Amino acid sequence: MKRHILLPTDFSDNSWSATVYALKLYANEPCTFYFLNSVNIKVSKLSNLSNKLLKIMREDAKTELKDLKALAETSTANPNHDFKTILSSEDLLSAVKNAVKKWQIDLIVMGTKGATGAKEFFFGSNTVRVINSFRNCPVLIVPEEYDFITPKQIAFPTDYNRFYGMDEIEPLTKLADLHDSKIRIVHINEKEELSDIQEYNLMILQSHLNNHDYSLHWMPKYDKKTAEINDFIEELDIDMLAMVNYKQSFIEKIVNEPIIKKIGFKPTIPFLVIPE
Incomplete structure (x- = not known):
């Protein structure tokens, strides 16, 4: 097709x-x-x-x-x-x-x-x-002046507080299919354990990714989410970042923050913005 x-x-x-x-x-x-x-x-x-x-x-x-x-x-x-x-x-x-x-x-x-x-x-x-x-x-x-690197590792940050439908995950899985990319789901650890709602959302997300190579990762809570994501990109050699753009999402926050705060998150890798 x-x-x-x-x-x-x-x-x-x-x-x-x-x-x-x-x-x-x-x-x-x-x-x-x-x-x-x-x-x-x-x-x-x-x-x-x-x-x-x-x-x-x-x-x-x-x-x-x-x-x-x-x-x-x-x-x-x-x-x-x-x-x-x-x-x-x-x-x-x-x-x-x-x-x-x-x-x-x-x-x-x-x-x-x-x-x-x-x-x-x-x-x-x-x-x-x-x-x-x-x-x-x-x-x-x-990103500006970015040299192509095959996206073998795609990071998908989430706090598991939101339910993702299959239609929202599909753009991520379609891109992953292009080069057999691994999907790295990164959760920022704000509490020691997930709530029942978070557990359910995680289970549904895993079912959507059932036919793909994915892994779950936990990151400690920093003062700035941008620092957490940048560290994760470096640690796992992430080649692409993917997020769903919904109300109160990380994307919405960074595009609406004052410019001084924005400087902490300059995309160094391609960034897939998935509509809600």
Whole structure:
């Protein structure tokens, strides 16, 4: 079955890194990759300058999308990789939403920040907006200048306080299936024993992962969850981080925290955000 992968691009090095990662991640899979660029400025009906500028921007974007498609075609050895381009005049969020629906997108792959990304921000504003807005399509975020490493170990942090349905776990298991990855479930140990609810949620999670290579890990409680997860990534040589984005989740907290607190969690590995 062919996969449909959306690649939002602003033609920055970071978005190209995300593209390269996607091509290598799905190197042996039949896929259609969609390059999406959004050209959106507020145009006054009375402003000829605005209209001319928009026309120039659209022509430039069309040329860059064509060049990007040609570059991607020469960067893959898989004859079952197809590439399409989408040039939208909508804002990025609307453009992505419409593309996901129209082309039945399975996964959005994007960089941590774009051409104008400030160094101190761990995610660019567009990345944060996509994370917060999508509840029907997983998003894979690729760190800046990240060199592809086969994701043999995928970490899935959880406190077991939440029940996960099979549909929420499926994006994780599908990625694990690509390269026979091991799934490392990491629980931050806040109490000595799990409650009855936590035990039940753990049992259900294990049933979802029954046909996959997984293991359970306990981490001591730190003052900062970011420190716990970063330590776990280092200790077990984790190649990808996966989390479900739900209300009060770790993801929601880090994208809404003040920037000073965010600095403690710069993604050093690809980060799969699974919608609730």
